[in-house]
Amino acid sequence: MSNEQSLWRSAYGLPYDPFPVLDALAADQPGALDALWENLVHQGDVGTASYAAVPRLVDAGQLALVAAIELGREEEAAPSLPAVLRTAYLRALEYALERVPGDSECLQAWYCLHAARRGHRELARALQLMDRRDILDQYG
Numbered sequence: 001m002s003n004e005q006s007l008w009r010s011a012y013g014l015p016y017d018p019f020p021v022l023d024a025l026a027a028d029q030p031g032a033l034d035a036l037w038e039n040l041v042h043q044g045d046v047g048t049a050s051y052a053a054v055p056r057l058v059d060a061g062q063l064a065l066v067a068a069i070e071l072g073r074e075e076e077a078a079p080s081l082p083a084v085l086r087t088a089y090l091r092a093l094e095y096a097l098e099r100v101p102g103d104s105e106c107l108q109a110w111y112c113l114h115a116a117r118r119g120h121r122e123l124a125r126a127l128q129l130m131d132r133r134d135i136l137d138q139y140g
Helices: 019-026 032-040 048-059 063-073 083-098 104-117 121-129 132-139
Strands: none
Touching (some): 048 063, 063 083, 063 104
């Protein structure tokens, strides 16, 4: 871990470098996404490693995790977005919002992220908690 990376913290506040697990996710290794969820978001809490992972998560199409990180970033106890990560993080979010996904799971996460970025936190939380299958069964 570089000095910069050693400053990154998981959602538990422990040192955490997400990049080996992001590499595993890119290689479709089982359990990688679960490991990222476990370390990057915990009961709404996030850490600086969560912010560092966002550009790669956007590239991987993991918008539900990205939306959860963005919602966690706005919580009172969340760490500040480090200046070294700020530009890449915000560009990744804007890039994610420019591409409308085609499948319902990613679309729900996209709407959640969109609501969170536009200051509609309650709507974003509701979208995050909704079961899209139930909605589609009833209204689809």
